[in-house]
Amino acid sequence: MTFRQPQRDRLHGVLLVDKPPAWTSHDVVAKVRRLSGERRIGHTGTLDPNATGLLVLCLGRATRLAEFMTALPKTYEGEIALGVRTDTDDADGNVLEERPVPAFDEARLRELEEAFTGELLQRPPAYSAVKVDGERSYALARRGEAVELPPRLVTVYELRLRRIAPDRLGIRVRCSAGCYVRALARDIGEALGCGAHLASLARTEVGVFRLSQAHTLDQLAAASAEGRLPELILPPDEGVASYEAAIVTPSRAWRLAHGELIGPSPRPWRPSELARLYDTRGEFIGMGRVLETGHIRPLKVIAETG
Incomplete structure (x- = not known):
């Protein structure tokens, strides 16, 4: 084979x-x-x-x-407009409230960076693709139905804030999949006591891609x-280059390509760790998961067999 x-x-x-x-x-x-x-x-x-x-x-x-690329960390850059809350948490929404922007200094921005870095419980925006009883949240919100989504655990790996105008912050954030930068802008505004929305956003990185x-x-x-x-x-395989690679013999590659477990692997792996799978010729087989026993279970096979 x-x-x-x-x-x-x-x-x-x-x-x-x-x-x-x-x-x-x-x-x-x-x-x-x-x-x-x-x-x-x-x-x-x-x-x-x-x-x-x-x-x-x-x-x-x-x-x-x-699914493996979707799970990769992503980096965004944008601007937060302070003092104005909207129903979508971005500039496209209807204004819900306007409040004066309080005085704050660079030290306060550093405090906010620390407070919003790490694992956070974040409430997704009402206008989002999160499903509620099988229907997208944004569809409910557009019909005028009250939507209060439960908070979800997300991770912010890195956050940088800078003052670019009296009522505007620049933001750069590297975060996990499922993190809404709109919600982050909203919550930063609430922490400052004035409310806020995301004025603009650009995604600059996904995994290893720029x-x-x-x-x-x-x-x-x-x-x-x-x-x-x-x-x-x-x-x-360039799309999953952030994951560790496992190189296997031709016989094991054949077994992986046909959905069989192999192993245990001679190198130490964390249980449940994902791995890129290659044969000894360097050809990409697909993605697998390392089990607690050290065996590797194939998850998705890309290589064609013949």
């Missing part, structure tokens, strides 16, 4: 897109489907319509890895017209 990597002309891999404002993440996916002819495309973390920046797309067999690597929609359209779009597709 041999392995063969997915054919390049079938566009299996990862595509980095610089999402423009006023486009939904779904709009971008639909556009890339038209440009590429590939139907199996998904993104790895929604950006709000007026947010910009890095949108990581999975194409073809790489869609099997979307916004500087991304392509605009115009660039993608030009590449498609010139037949160069496949050149912009990154190998599937």
Whole structure:
């Protein structure tokens, strides 16, 4: 039994897109489907319509890895407008309340950075994709129904705040999947006693990927017209490069590719740790999970067998 990597002309891999404002993440996916002819495309973390920046797309067999990329930490930069609360916690919403912005100094910003770093219980915005009894929260909110979502545990790995105007803060945050920067802006405003909303937002990093690597929609359209779009597709395993790698013998690679447990692994792993799986030739097999016994269970297989 041999392995063969997915054919390049079938566009299996990862595509980095610089999402423009006023486009939904779904709009971008639909556009890339038209440009590429590939139907199996998904993104790895929604950006709000007026947010910009890095949108990581999975194409073809790489869609099997979307859940692992979605779980990666993400970095955002933006601005917080102080003294104004909105029903969406961003600039698109209706104003609920206006309050004067109190005096505060740099020391207070450092206190806020410390208070909002680490594991936090965060209440998602009412206008969000969180489901309530099977329905999206934003759909309920648009109908005027009261929505009070329960807080969820999120992690803020790094937070930087700076005063850029009397009523405005610059924010840079690296956070876990599921963290709403809109909610973070809202809560920072409440901590200052004046309320706030997120005025602008750009995603700059997802895992190992940076916004500087991304392509605009115009660039993608030009590449498609010139037949160069496949050149912009990154190998599937680059999307999960943040995870540790496990290299296995050909016989074990065959077993993994057919859904069998292997191991135990000779190297120490944390129980439940995720791993990128490769054979000794360096070919990517897929993703697996290390069990408490040290055995590796395949989760998603990318390599084709033949």
